[in-house]
Amino acid sequence: MTENNQTAPNPESLDGLSYEEAREQLVAVVGRLEAGGASLEESLALWERGEALAKRCEDWLEGARKRLATARDASSDGGTPA
Template identity: 40%
Template sequence: MSDPKDTADISALSFEDGLKQLEAIVRELEQGNVPLERSISMYERGAALRKHCDTLLQAAEAKVEKIQIDKTGKAAGTTPLDPETT
């Protein structure tokens, strides 16, 4: 049921934009006045948005964990994220 264009559209979204779209879908579905077929497609898009946002969040968390601190306690730089460790 998902359109491949929707997936490409989602992959280009920032975390914040993806989260806004996901919140809008949740609000609309919670109102309960959406036809069944539309509810299903909205749910599928919401699941894809959640997965995308989760991936972006995990990448950001991993990058933050890689920040190096110098002897004075200040950020001295970052090390490249090693995909093998995630």
């Protein structure tokens, strides 16, 4: 995440993030929160952004789990994935 004045972009912008991008931005948000020095308003915005990024990462991981389970089930059945 590049440093700029926009600490909490619109949550819809998360839809296009890959897992790696979301995780990288989450690490940056956590780092800024841990460093301190932000105003209360900025800290709240960072927290909200971090929560949204964490959810985006969870969604990616859940999707990967489902895909792996589908592939595993298909290979154990001798068929091809749907």
